[in-house]
Amino acid sequence: MSTATLSAPNTGAALGIDRLFLSLALAATAILIALVLLDGQTASALLIVGGFGLGVAFLKAEFSYTASWRRFLTRGEAGGLIGGLIVIAVAALAIVPVAALSKGFGGAIAPLGVSLIVGAFVFGIGMQLANGCGSGTLYTAGGGSGRMLIALAFFMVGSVFGSLSLPAFLRLGGIDPVLASDYLGPWGGLIATLFSLVLAAAIMAAVAVKRGANWKPSRNYIVGGIAIGLLCIFVFAAGGHPWSVTFGYTVWGAKIFQALGFDFSHSEFWQWAGPKHALAESVLSDTSSLTDFGMLFGAMAAAAATKPFAANAWPPVKSLLAAAVGGLLMGWGARLGFGCNIGAFVGGVASGSLHGWVWFGSALCGCLIGIRLRPLFGLSKD
Amino acid sequence: MRKVYMAVVLLGLVAIIGNHLTSPSSGRAVSPEDFAGACAPCGAPCPSKK
Numbered sequence: 001m002s003t004a005t006l007s008a009p010n011t012g013a014a015l016g017i018d019r020l021f022l023s024l025a026l027a028a029t030a031i032l033i034a035l036v037l038l039d040g041q042t043a044s045a046l047l048i049v050g051g052f053g054l055g056v057a058f059l060k061a062e063f064s065y066t067a068s069w070r071r072f073l074t075r076g077e078a079g080g081l082i083g084g085l086i087v088i089a090v091a092a093l094a095i096v097p098v099a100a101l102s103k104g105f106g107g108a109i110a111p112l113g114v115s116l117i118v119g120a121f122v123f124g125i126g127m128q129l130a131n132g133c134g135s136g137t138l139y140t141a142g143g144g145s146g147r148m149l150i151a152l153a154f155f156m157v158g159s160v161f162g163s164l165s166l167p168a169f170l171r172l173g174g175i176d177p178v179l180a181s182d183y184l185g186p187w188g189g190l191i192a193t194l195f196s197l198v199l200a201a202a203i204m205a206a207v208a209v210k211r212g213a214n215w216k217p218s219r220n221y222i223v224g225g226i227a228i229g230l231l232c233i234f235v236f237a238a239g240g241h242p243w244s245v246t247f248g249y250t251v252w253g254a255k256i257f258q259a260l261g262f263d264f265s266h267s268e269f270w271q272w273a274g275p276k277h278a279l280a281e282s283v284l285s286d287t288s289s290l291t292d293f294g295m296l297f298g299a300m301a302a303a304a305a306t307k308p309f310a311a312n313a314w315p316p317v318k319s320l321l322a323a324a325v326g327g328l329l330m331g332w333g334a335r336l337g338f339g340c341n342i343g344a345f346v347g348g349v350a351s352g353s354l355h356g357w358v359w360f361g362s363a364l365c366g367c368l369i370g371i372r373l374r375p376l377f378g379l380s381k382d
Numbered sequence: 383m384r385k386v387y388m389a390v391v392l393l394g395l396v397a398i399i400g401n402h403l404t405s406p407s408s409g410r411a412v413s414p415e416d417f418a419g420a421c422a423p424c425g426a427p428c429p430s431k432k
Binding site for chain 2: 040047111163240250275277283293313314344
């Protein structure tokens with residue numbers, strides 16, 4: 001049997017296991033879990049485990065919000081979009097009532113205003129150029145796409161710029177979060193949330209039928225959607241809030257900028273209690289960072305368990321440029337829009353918060369622009 | 383690409399461990415939403431609070 005090497009993937013194993021990167025992913029996950037357990041943080045360890053499971057689930061199901069939305073807009077295919085709604089429906093079953101009834105738990109809420117609409121719209125442009133959203137960037141980067149490593153790096157940079165811009169956009173006005181359970185109670189809020197999902201699925205299916213396209217989710221999207229929805233509940237139970245992705249990127253970016261000498265003490269965003277705490281404390285004290293790390297290594301483990309890891313050549317420069325521009329736009333948009341497909345759309349709608357649907361509508365409009373821009377970078381519109 | 387990946391993962395892991403060992407830790411993982419006055423996942427205040 002060949003020994004593991006960097007230049008030549010360890011393909012000796014008949015099963016196609018890349019032992020070097022599989023071992024690396026498992027060891028890295030074990031180290032992070034050990035570090036938080038040494039501090040007595042069991043919930044943190046569970047968040048890493050939850051993220052790991054999400055990385056595996058996304059990679060194995062090839063669950064892609066970006067491609068699904070693009071297929072809907074270009075061809076009318078609604079299967080992927082409806083598969084995404086399955087995730088939300090499963091998660092909502094626990095999040096809406098528990099967030100309303102249990103102390104220590106809360107939903108993903110956000111104000112409705114200019115910031116949300118502009119941020120989600122710009123995010124939509126970016127996700128089509130990068131070819132991945134917040135979670136997509138994470139699991140494809142973890143899964144061995146060098147292109148998405150570039151997107152992730154620029155996502156961090158963009159989100160730091162977004163953190164500096166957010167207070168000014170919030171001053172443009174908005175209204176407080178609108179939460180279904182505040183008006184209808186926990187169970188009424190759940191019914192309203194599920195109804196909104198059924199209505200959205202019906203509209204998407206009707207559009208697909210009208211355009212002569214398929215509207216049924218594939219088996220991968222049904223099974224994957226249920227699995228991811230259950231993992232969303234797991235993360236919610238461990239962290240007390242719905243799964244979110246992009247705040248972690250902002251913290252990583254800000255910590256790097258800070259290490260390079262950038263002073264955030266005059267930034268309004270970084271003086272708010274939550275961000276200030278996250279910047280000062282260990283990166284393993286931030287819930288979204290914990291699931292992000294778990295997801296990266298989970299995707300890496302799943303990819304390395306089935307084939308030689310990161311064995312593809314680098315894509316053309318134009319494609320890398322699209323990843324960089326897309327990452328920057330997503331980062332900036334995620335901060336203004338209060339998250340990505342996961343934190344704002346999945347988490348928001350699964351919490352019964354109206355901002356989730358506003359985010360979805362704005363991001364979908366942004367995708368239309370992003371799809372039109374893709375050919376400039378040598379990417380197909382499909 | 384494998385060499386780049388190996389370098390990025392190892393560098394990232396060292397950075398995470400280094401940051402964890404040199405930064406305070408409040409004992410449990412928190413989200414910005416856990417803090418009073420937070421109105422969004424990033425900890426932004428509510429419009430009505432201004």
